[in-house]
Amino acid sequence: MSHSPTVPRTDGFHLPVFPRSLPVVYHPHAAQTEFRSNAWVRRYLESCCTSQTQLMRLLRQRVGLYGPLVAPLTDRDRVLALADFYHFVGLIDDLAADHTGGLGASPGGARAAFDRITAEFGDPGSATTPFGLAAADLWQRMSPDLSSRQQHRFHQSLAAFLDGIAAELPYQLTGTVPDYPAYIDIRLASFGCDFICLLNEYAAAVDVSDLSRSPELRAVHDHAMRQMILVNDVLSLRKEHGDPMNAVRVLEHHDRLPLQQAVDEVAARAAAHEHRYLQARDAARRQLAHRPDVDAYLRAMDHLLAGAQEFEYLTPRYLGDGAVWDGSTTGWVSPVPADPAAANGLPS
Amino acid sequence: MSHSPTVPRTDGFHLPVFPRSLPVVYHPHAAQTEFRSNAWVRRYLESCCTSQTQLMRLLRQRVGLYGPLVAPLTDRDRVLALADFYHFVGLIDDLAADHTGGLGASPGGARAAFDRITAEFGDPGSATTPFGLAAADLWQRMSPDLSSRQQHRFHQSLAAFLDGIAAELPYQLTGTVPDYPAYIDIRLASFGCDFICLLNEYAAAVDVSDLSRSPELRAVHDHAMRQMILVNDVLSLRKEHGDPMNAVRVLEHHDRLPLQQAVDEVAARAAAHEHRYLQARDAARRQLAHRPDVDAYLRAMDHLLAGAQEFEYLTPRYLGDGAVWDGSTTGWVSPVPADPAAANGLPS
Numbered sequence: 001m002s003h004s005p006t007v008p009r010t011d012g013f014h015l016p017v018f019p020r021s022l023p024v025v026y027h028p029h030a031a032q033t034e035f036r037s038n039a040w041v042r043r044y045l046e047s048c049c050t051s052q053t054q055l056m057r058l059l060r061q062r063v064g065l066y067g068p069l070v071a072p073l074t075d076r077d078r079v080l081a082l083a084d085f086y087h088f089v090g091l092i093d094d095l096a097a098d099h100t101g102g103l104g105a106s107p108g109g110a111r112a113a114f115d116r117i118t119a120e121f122g123d124p125g126s127a128t129t130p131f132g133l134a135a136a137d138l139w140q141r142m143s144p145d146l147s148s149r150q151q152h153r154f155h156q157s158l159a160a161f162l163d164g165i166a167a168e169l170p171y172q173l174t175g176t177v178p179d180y181p182a183y184i185d186i187r188l189a190s191f192g193c194d195f196i197c198l199l200n201e202y203a204a205a206v207d208v209s210d211l212s213r214s215p216e217l218r219a220v221h222d223h224a225m226r227q228m229i230l231v232n233d234v235l236s237l238r239k240e241h242g243d244p245m246n247a248v249r250v251l252e253h254h255d256r257l258p259l260q261q262a263v264d265e266v267a268a269r270a271a272a273h274e275h276r277y278l279q280a281r282d283a284a285r286r287q288l289a290h291r292p293d294v295d296a297y298l299r300a301m302d303h304l305l306a307g308a309q310e311f312e313y314l315t316p317r318y319l320g321d322g323a324v325w326d327g328s329t330t331g332w333v334s335p336v337p338a339d340p341a342a343a344n345g346l347p348s
Numbered sequence: 349m350s351h352s353p354t355v356p357r358t359d360g361f362h363l364p365v366f367p368r369s370l371p372v373v374y375h376p377h378a379a380q381t382e383f384r385s386n387a388w389v390r391r392y393l394e395s396c397c398t399s400q401t402q403l404m405r406l407l408r409q410r411v412g413l414y415g416p417l418v419a420p421l422t423d424r425d426r427v428l429a430l431a432d433f434y435h436f437v438g439l440i441d442d443l444a445a446d447h448t449g450g451l452g453a454s455p456g457g458a459r460a461a462f463d464r465i466t467a468e469f470g471d472p473g474s475a476t477t478p479f480g481l482a483a484a485d486l487w488q489r490m491s492p493d494l495s496s497r498q499q500h501r502f503h504q505s506l507a508a509f510l511d512g513i514a515a516e517l518p519y520q521l522t523g524t525v526p527d528y529p530a531y532i533d534i535r536l537a538s539f540g541c542d543f544i545c546l547l548n549e550y551a552a553a554v555d556v557s558d559l560s561r562s563p564e565l566r567a568v569h570d571h572a573m574r575q576m577i578l579v580n581d582v583l584s585l586r587k588e589h590g591d592p593m594n595a596v597r598v599l600e601h602h603d604r605l606p607l608q609q610a611v612d613e614v615a616a617r618a619a620a621h622e623h624r625y626l627q628a629r630d631a632a633r634r635q636l637a638h639r640p641d642v643d644a645y646l647r648a649m650d651h652l653l654a655g656a657q658e659f660e661y662l663t664p665r666y667l668g669d670g671a672v673w674d675g676s677t678t679g680w681v682s683p684v685p686a687d688p689a690a691a692n693g694l695p696s
Contacts (some may be wrong), residue, residue: 028376031413035662039675059672067378314383322670324407327387 034064069307157194166188382412482521505542512537
């Protein structure tokens with residue numbers, strides 16, 4: 001490589017090719033679910049947004065496709081509830097990412113707001129805030145299909161997610177980069193892994209609460225969630241570059257890797273977790289062969305991982321506002337330009 | 349109404365509720381077909397665009413959903429070919445709508461360009477221009493599924509469409525408003541009605557060439573195509589207000605109707621054509637009961653009308669660049685604001 005006359009570019013990185021060994025399936029009602037979920041956003045989340053601009057940007061991110069991609073085999077009511085739920089947490093994530101004002105400006109303010117959301121999520125009758133009313137609607141639609149144990153986990157998992165987001169804020173506000181193990185711990189919460197797994201049961205219409213901390217499923221979850229986090233870190237890097245809560249930044253900082261090597265290393269770790277997920281999944285299937293619900297749950301988990309990754313390729317949340325996916329899964333990625341709208345040809 | 353204390357607004361119109369008596373069905377691969385078609389656009393149409401801005405605006409219009417909406421029952425290869433074809437004609441339509449330069453600036457220039465496209469469409473080996481190469485790809489994928497009679501009609505219908513667009517230009521360049529019968533005649537060509545009907549056979553995998561000018565199907569087509577044109581005129585009015593080639597403008601000008609009354613009258617005519625389409629369709633089904641291919645063709649035509657209308661509600665082509673459909677099918681519509689991007693919250 002030292003013979004190459006070309007100087008390596010440092011203004012971005014080459015997006016590595018991921019193994020994608022799991023089946024990408026779109027729900028047969030994916031397109032119309034997205035539009036129906038947009039209607040829910042307009043009704044329930046408009047007053048949670050700080051501006052019409054923020055609402056439209058959320059809708060342009062195509063978040064309504066996340067549910068149809070991670071739960072392609074579920075029924076129409078459940079896939080719509082999932083689409084709405086992921087719109088709900090996506091907006092919370094957006095608000096927390098705004099460190100100049102609002103939710104993301106101070107850990108104390110975020111914690112207070114999140115405590116209110118958590119209280120209202122578990123007690124829909126008390127909901128009065130816009131987020132509380134949205135949460136109450138989701139709870140009322142989804143909880144009848146959950147066992148009381150799952151309902152408890154749903155409530156706890158939303159609290160853990162909001163705690164995780166709040167725990168990220170001090171790092172982001174000070175630019176402090178955690179080390180890799182600390183990073184993974186925080187991200188397992190802020191990525192919403194508990195509700196992701198719970199909602200995978202909801203999608204598969206099963207209740208594996210009794211096994212969710214068992215050694216068999218624990219190994220499955222360990223690798224599945226790390227695969228999801230690390231794939232997300234690479235595919236969101238265009239938007240998140242510089243954010244200390246990203247494994248690429250962690251390796252740049254603590255392992256002194258140049259950007260491209262850090263990207264490649266994170267992608268390699270994601271691929272390794274995907275491989276070990278497959279092994280853990282097959283082992284769990286053998287060990288729990290007497291449990292058809294586990295089989296359905298694991299099949300749904302394959303689609304969860306594959307679908308989340310497909311979404312992360314296609315979403316303007318990561319491609320840049322105004323961009324449209326053309327199916328590319330590799331290529332040169334430049335960090336967010338000064339004017340992302342102009343770069344995507346949006347009229348000014 | 350004269351007692352009302354409110355002064356009627358004149359800065360827009362109320363979108364009337366259409367009957368929508370036909371079944372809206374999305375192809376089960378609608379979402380992924382759109383992304384796959386976007387890849388085709390990137391490959392074949394990028395060099396037909398005058399700028400990256402134009403390409404991105406085309407992709408943001410969601411035209412890749414038109415095929416999956418008008419042909420929800422067809423197979424995956426055909427629905428993708430239809431999505432690509434409608435991207436192709438959609439771009440031609442966009443280019444012709446630019447009267448400040450390029451294709452739409454002069455009838456002579458447009459005719460010359462369209463003659464080249466027509467020649468290359470029928471003789472793919474000769475294709476050299478970007479539009480010719482795109483046309484050649486479409487021809488090579490679609491023509492093997494068409495009979496030689498249908499192939500001839502396909503070629504003729506594209507020529508008729510391009511002729512129709514060129515015939516509109518003198519009206520648009522001079523602001524001359526045709527009367528209603530003249531308007532309908534030109535629009536039957538420029539709307540692409542011949543290829544729309546032919547591609548409905550392609551979607552249904554039938555060949556009804558022998559009947560396409562029969563009295564039975566003629567009545568079906570007469571009402572189906574007028575319903576499509578008039579619904580389109582209302583749903584595209586936000587974008588097209590002022591364009592002389594729109595039935596609303598025709599009625600404003602020749603019948604001296606105020607905007608809202610003209611809109612309501614066009615919508616009423618569309619509804620009447622839809623009703624008469626249903627009658628003509630049922631009559632054709634009875635009269636041609638010995639022809640199962642006609643039955644399949646008519647079922648596909650129901651979806652064609654319903655799907656085209658659904659597309660016209662959802663497309664940012666008509667909602668405005670940067671807007672996202674939330675399922676609304678009625679409400680107040682303002683003509684295009686001075687800065688449509690800003691109105692939709694696009695970053696500047």
